[in-house]
Amino acid sequence: MAQNLINALSLGSLYALIALGIALLFSIMGLINFAHGELITIGGYTLLAFHGLPLAVAVALTVAVVVAAALTMERLAFRPARGASGETLLMTSFALSLLVQGGVLLKEGADPQSVNVLGSLGASVDVGGMTIGKLDVAIIGVTGVLLIGLAWFLRATPLGVQMRAAAEDFTMARALGVRADRVVATAFGVSGAFAAVAAVFLVARTGTLTPSMGLTPVLLGFVAIVLGGLGRLWAAAIGAYVLALLSVMLQAYLPTGLAAYRDALVYLGIIVILLFRPHGIAGRPQGVRV
Amino acid sequence: MTLLEIADLHISYGPVDAVRGVTLDVEKGGVVAIVGPNGAGKTSILSAVQGLVRTRSGTIRLRGAEITDWSPERRARAGIAFVPESRGIFGSLSIAENLSLAACALAEKATAAAQIERSLELFPVLADRLNQRASVLSGGERQQLAIGRALVSSPDLLVLDEPSLGLAPVILDGLFASLAALRDEGRTILVVEQNVSRAVRLADHVYSLRGGLLERLENPQDLVGDPAFRAKHLGME
Numbered sequence: 001m002a003q004n005l006i007n008a009l010s011l012g013s014l015y016a017l018i019a020l021g022i023a024l025l026f027s028i029m030g031l032i033n034f035a036h037g038e039l040i041t042i043g044g045y046t047l048l049a050f051h052g053l054p055l056a057v058a059v060a061l062t063v064a065v066v067v068a069a070a071l072t073m074e075r076l077a078f079r080p081a082r083g084a085s086g087e088t089l090l091m092t093s094f095a096l097s098l099l100v101q102g103g104v105l106l107k108e109g110a111d112p113q114s115v116n117v118l119g120s121l122g123a124s125v126d127v128g129g130m131t132i133g134k135l136d137v138a139i140i141g142v143t144g145v146l147l148i149g150l151a152w153f154l155r156a157t158p159l160g161v162q163m164r165a166a167a168e169d170f171t172m173a174r175a176l177g178v179r180a181d182r183v184v185a186t187a188f189g190v191s192g193a194f195a196a197v198a199a200v201f202l203v204a205r206t207g208t209l210t211p212s213m214g215l216t217p218v219l220l221g222f223v224a225i226v227l228g229g230l231g232r233l234w235a236a237a238i239g240a241y242v243l244a245l246l247s248v249m250l251q252a253y254l255p256t257g258l259a260a261y262r263d264a265l266v267y268l269g270i271i272v273i274l275l276f277r278p279h280g281i282a283g284r285p286q287g288v289r290v
Numbered sequence: 291m292t293l294l295e296i297a298d299l300h301i302s303y304g305p306v307d308a309v310r311g312v313t314l315d316v317e318k319g320g321v322v323a324i325v326g327p328n329g330a331g332k333t334s335i336l337s338a339v340q341g342l343v344r345t346r347s348g349t350i351r352l353r354g355a356e357i358t359d360w361s362p363e364r365r366a367r368a369g370i371a372f373v374p375e376s377r378g379i380f381g382s383l384s385i386a387e388n389l390s391l392a393a394c395a396l397a398e399k400a401t402a403a404a405q406i407e408r409s410l411e412l413f414p415v416l417a418d419r420l421n422q423r424a425s426v427l428s429g430g431e432r433q434q435l436a437i438g439r440a441l442v443s444s445p446d447l448l449v450l451d452e453p454s455l456g457l458a459p460v461i462l463d464g465l466f467a468s469l470a471a472l473r474d475e476g477r478t479i480l481v482v483e484q485n486v487s488r489a490v491r492l493a494d495h496v497y498s499l500r501g502g503l504l505e506r507l508e509n510p511q512d513l514v515g516d517p518a519f520r521a522k523h524l525g526m527e
């Protein structure tokens with residue numbers, strides 16, 4: 001049981017990083033960023049490229065590259081479309097996603113590549129009879145630090161307060177002097193950093209890379225956001241952990257004969273939750289708030 | 291010196307011509323009020339001054355510099371502060387955070403704390419509730435926060451859209467006393483106001499806007515005393 005909880009927390013952390021990265025951009029500029037998955041892909045292949053360097057260095061370089069990629073996306077693709085309708089932004093992100101995927105495919109080929117970034121993190125420790133993977137502990141701990149860091153940034157810094165204001169009413173925030181470019185670029189930067197860390201965790205868990213590796217995590221990120229509720233940023237994280245819990249518990253306790261239906265049952269569970277809470281677990285009916 | 295110059299301003303929303311060639315100067319230290327019936331285009335003009343609507347033609351100048359194509363944030367940093375009809379309060383932020391937000395338009399960031407202090411002196415209700423969410427404030431308190439916040443940026447030009455809207459008479463007295471105090475301090479104010487008797491008392495110049503066309507009123511007191519004049523310019527009674 002406790003082992004399953006650790007597993008759910010670890011998986012939930014991965015989902016939470018992805019869901020928050022998407023929700024942050026949505027809350028500020030109404031952008032549903034499909035290309036978020038490609039940030040994860042870029043992160044994965046960057047990690048592969050820096051394989052052999054000390055893990056901390058490789059991770060730092062991966063974060064730097066993905067943040068740069070996110071800022072480039074903002075500058076080249078989304079800034080010219082700023083103020084356009086949600087549909088236009090969505091289409092832009094779709095096009096961008098396909099473009100990056102195509103680029104990775106050309107450069108790296110379609111075959112899955114494997115990489116072991118774990119090193120000593122692959123080991124597990126014994127805690128009171130339970131075997132806990134060091135990787136899970138690392139994922140949970142690092143995500144915890146990142147979430148607390150984001151919360152602190154949004155509460156305690158002037159730029160963070162400006163971002164929360166922009167999420168509530170972008171136009172009014174600008175009328176008060178909040179620089180739109182700076183707020184949006186910061187949101188993309190944070191989103192990119194979270195995607196990079198998520199990519200490291202994902203690759204560490206699975207050990208494989210493909211040009212479309214970002215797709216499933218991003219879809220799960222969207223599911224987490226809807227499940228948590230569109231009204232609030234932190235609801236996305238709550239949705240992520242609940243989604244992971246559902247998935248891990250069904251995996252653990254489903255009779256073997258029904259195991260093939262696990263994903264279907266996860267979505268059934270989500271539908272049931274949304275029937276009772278149509279705005280999500282922690283969502284609010286009105287506008288989006290950070 | 292002329293602080294704000296609006297010249298031959300046109301604003302359209304699709305087929306609707308909301309503002310049809312408005313020219314208006316606001317002197318530094320002056321108070322200009324615009325009155326007019328619903329849908330006359332008052333909010334459109336003020337929004338154009340802050341850069342929140344696209345203008346079809348015409349120019350807007352601040353201290354002689356053309357700002358027609360400037361972003362809203364650049365105008366805020368250049369000294370324009372706008373209090374919209376809806377007040378623009380951020381309900382998910384605390385009252386202190388709402389106030390501090392306007393400090394990003396300050397040239398001298400170091401003066402932010404002193405600016406906030408001044409606004410709190412002007413509107414003491416806010417001082418006791420700094421850490422509460424702004425969403426809990428009443429309509430009158432929101433208006434005080436909106437004006438107090440606008441003042442934090444120490445604006446050269448304060449633009450107010452219907453400050454009296456939805457306020458009880460007692461609160462109105464306090465609000466207009468504050469505005470008069472700001473005027474006497476030498477602040478420049480451009481205000482749209484339906485409460486004509488108060489607008490006339492506050493302003494140096496009163497303009498009437500009807501169907502997107504602006505007209506300077508030589509004897510604005512008639513708005514208060516003369517029912518026919520009042521009906522003509524405000525479209526009521």
Ligand SMILES: Nc1ncnc2c1ncn2[C@@H]1O[C@H](COP(=O)(O)OP(=O)(O)OP(=O)(O)O)[C@@H](O)[C@H]1O
Nearest residue numbers: 303306307308326327328329330331332333334335
């Ligand atoms: N965003 C918009 N899209 C379409 N039409 C608009 C828009 N904003 C204003 N209008 C129209 O432009 C005209 C002027 O509107 P505006 O809000 O400037 O009037 P107003 O004088 O402020 O009115 P009120 O006294 O009701 O506040 C109205 O006919 C209105 O319907």
Ligand SMILES: [Mg+2]
Nearest residue numbers: 332333334375
């Ligand atoms: Mg109006």
